[in-house]
Every structure is written in C-alpha cells, then in structure tokens.
Amino acid sequence: MRKVDRTAGLSRRTMIAGGGALSAAAMLDGGSRGAYAASPGAMLLQQVPGMPAAPDFTLPDLDGKDVRFSDHKGKVVLVNFWATWCPPCREEIPSMERAWAKLKEGRVAMLAVHVGGDSDKIWSFLTEFNVTFPVLIDKSSGVSKAWQTVGLPTTYVADGQGRKALRAIGGREWDHPDLVASILALKS
Amino acid sequence: MIRRILTATLVLSCTFQVTLAQEPAARKLERDGLKLETAPLAPDQVRAFFLARGFSAADTEHIVSAGCVFRSAIGSAHAKADAPAVTVALGEWNVTPAGGGVSAPRTREQWEAEWTKRTVSEDAATAFHWSLFPTEQTFSATDYNWGFLTFGLAPGTRFTLDLAWRNGGQMHTARMEGLECGK
Numbered sequence: 001m002r003k004v005d006r007t008a009g010l011s012r013r014t015m016i017a018g019g020g021a022l023s024a025a026a027m028l029d030g031g032s033r034g035a036y037a038a039s040p041g042a043m044l045l046q047q048v049p050g051m052p053a054a055p056d057f058t059l060p061d062l063d064g065k066d067v068r069f070s071d072h073k074g075k076v077v078l079v080n081f082w083a084t085w086c087p088p089c090r091e092e093i094p095s096m097e098r099a100w101a102k103l104k105e106g107r108v109a110m111l112a113v114h115v116g117g118d119s120d121k122i123w124s125f126l127t128e129f130n131v132t133f134p135v136l137i138d139k140s141s142g143v144s145k146a147w148q149t150v151g152l153p154t155t156y157v158a159d160g161q162g163r164k165a166l167r168a169i170g171g172r173e174w175d176h177p178d179l180v181a182s183i184l185a186l187k188s
Numbered sequence: 189m190i191r192r193i194l195t196a197t198l199v200l201s202c203t204f205q206v207t208l209a210q211e212p213a214a215r216k217l218e219r220d221g222l223k224l225e226t227a228p229l230a231p232d233q234v235r236a237f238f239l240a241r242g243f244s245a246a247d248t249e250h251i252v253s254a255g256c257v258f259r260s261a262i263g264s265a266h267a268k269a270d271a272p273a274v275t276v277a278l279g280e281w282n283v284t285p286a287g288g289g290v291s292a293p294r295t296r297e298q299w300e301a302e303w304t305k306r307t308v309s310e311d312a313a314t315a316f317h318w319s320l321f322p323t324e325q326t327f328s329a330t331d332y333n334w335g336f337l338t339f340g341l342a343p344g345t346r347f348t349l350d351l352a353w354r355n356g357g358q359m360h361t362a363r364m365e366g367l368e369c370g371k
Binding site for chain 2: 043044046083085086087088115116117118139140141150151152167168169170
C-alpha cells in the first residue's frame with residue numbers, strides 16, 4: 001500500500017489507509033467500476049473567459065488543519081469539486097491520483113474540495129482509492145457555490161496569479177498527456 | 189461517457205440490490221448539440237440513495253411520493269473546442285401528466301424551500317442540492333453533468349416531457365412521450 005505524501009507526521013489518512021478497511025463506497029460500486037472508465041473523447045479543458053480572480057477560501061483538510069487557497073499563490077492550482085456519491089467523481093479520481101504524481105513534480109498544487117461533510121464516508125473512499133492529494137471539506141458547499149460550481153464534478157485550474165484559467169464540467173481522464181500538458185503550460 | 193455515467197449513477201443510486209434486467213430502458217437523445225440519457229428510479233432506489241445521504245424516513249418518503257425521480261446524464265454532444273455552448277434550463281421544459289396539467293420539473297430552489305420548512309439537516313439538504321441536475325447549466329464541448337431530475341408526480345404516473353435547449357443561442361426542442369415515474 002502506498003504511503004500518504006505528507007510533510008507533518010503520521011496523518012489520520014495514513015492510519016486509516018493502513019487499516020485497509022472495506023469501504024461502504026466499495027460495496028456500492030460493486031465490481032462494475034472498470035466497465036465505465038473515462039472515455040478518451042472527454043479530454044478538453046475550456047478556457048475561462050476573462051480569467052477572473054478565483055475567490056479565496058480557507059477550508060479544513062481531513063485532519064482538521066485549515067488550508068488557504070491564496071497560500072498557493074505563485075503556483076498553478078487544480079481545484080476539483082466532488083463528492084463520494086457522485087458517479088463521475090468516483091470515476092475520475094484514480095486518474096486524478098495518477099495525474100497528481102506527475103503534476104506535483106512540476107510544482108502544481110491540487111486541492112480536492114469535497115462538497116458536504118460526511119467525513120467517515122470520505123475517509124473510506126480515500127482508502128479505497130489510495131488518494132494522496134489534499135482533500136478539503138466544504139461542509140455547507142459555500143465555497144463550491146462561490147466558485148460558481150453548479151454540478152459535480154467541476155474542476156478549475158488557477159494560474160500562478162490566482163485566476164481561473166481552465167475549467168472542466170464533468171469527469172476527465174486527468175492523466176491524459178494533453179490535459180497534463182495544458183495544466184503545466186499555465187506555469188509559463 | 190454519458191452512458192457510462194448513467195450506468196454509474198444507477199449503481200450508486202440502487203445502492204444494494206438491483207436487477208438490471210428489470211430496469212426500464214433509458215431514454216436517449218442526441219442531436220443539435222445535446223446529449224441526454226434519462227431513466228426512472230424505483231422507489232426503493234430513491235429510498236436507498238436519500239436515506240444514505242442523511243434524510244429521515246419521513247422526508248425520504250416525501251421524495252418517493254412527490255418526487256418522480258429520474259437519473260440523468262446531460263451534456264454537450266460537441267467534441268471540438270470551438271463548438272457552440274449548449275445551455276439547458278429546466279424552466280423551459282414542460283411536464284404533462286396523462287391526467288392533464290402542465291408544469292416544469294421541480295428545481296433545486298423549490299426543494300430547498302421545502303427542506304427549510306421541514307428542518308432537514310444541512311448535510312442532507314446539501315447532498316440533495318448537488319445530486320439534482322442544476323436548474324440551468326451551460327456546457328462547452330465534452331462537458332456533461334449527471335444528476336437527478338424530479339418531475340413532481342406520484343409513483344407510476346405517466347407523462348410527456350417536452351425538452352428545450354439552446355445550441356449556440358439557437359433554441360431546439362424535443363418531446364419524450366410515455367415516460368413513467370418509478371413504482
């Protein structure tokens with residue numbers, strides 16, 4: 001089992017992942033997940049007109065530590081709004097984890113904002129999918145709405161100046177070379 | 189992709205035991221920039237999904253009796269980046285039950301007003317909001333969304349759905365007859 005990438009000590013996530021608990025999400029998903037892997041056709045990221053400033057936020061991560069969006073200024077930041085019970089969110093998470101392995105080498109930050117606050121189910125889900133990128137909790141979904149998200153999953157990529165540059169509504173295969181290249185291109 | 193998502197939605201919403209062979213066939217539409225699939229949920233599927241999201245048994249039964257919940261995946265059929273945007277606004281749709289009377293699908297905002305009156309928990313109301321298809325959404329090429337459509341009818345009600353959407357600003361319509369709420 002992969003270790004969680006963290007800088008400070010042994011996280012709750014690491015401990016739970018090590019426990020290998022069978023998640024409720026796995027029971028819901030059955031064995032059918034492989035049958036609806038993301039299609040190679042859905043690979044476009046749309047440019048956000050006018051590149052508006054992304055609203056700043058501070059949200060807790062799964063260890064209760066506050067994470068502030070604006071603390072990532074200077075970095076490209078991928079912000080994904082999702083929920084454990086959202087089928088396309090579940091479908092894209094493995095590719096997002098694979099993309100994270102590539103993007104963090106390029107000093108790109110990734111923040112997965114879970115809409116709603118069912119932390120036990122989130123933990124189970126993360127265990128199942130061996131997710132290592134930061135996951136934040138938007139319990140009231142106020143941040144999701146402030147970012148003008150209306151459906152899940154929606155993903156924005158902010159440039160180093162904190163502006164919304166790219167957007168995807170619906171799931172994507174995030175480790176597709178075209179998408180990774182589009183994201184990394186924002187660094188220049 | 190949309191078909192896969194619809195299948196995934198089914199798997200999640202059914203939650204535990206579903207015999208796929210008993211599922212009503214999904215209705216599909218793909219033209220003039222729109223791609224859509226939808227199919228009714230059985231009452232037990234609705235119960236399983238919303239009980240798991242934190243709704244009380246009474247509030248879940250309210251959804252079952254007055255929701256007429258369909259799962260859906262709706263998005264742009266366009267694949268090229270410079271394709272026109274596709275906009276879907278549920279307020280432009282008409283639901284006509286066999287017994288007469290025309291209404292639009294029930295929206296997030298209508299349900300939220302109801303959850304406030306019924307003092308539904310924040311977690312449940314939040315999950316409900318995000319599990320419903322948005323009241324209005326615009327899709328660029330390859331964008332799509334999934335979500336429940338609620339038609340505000342009793343289980344087993346047959347109805348006609350008149351859909352509308354805009355493809356690059358041009359309005360298009362389609363009719364789906366013989367739809368039936370899950371029972």
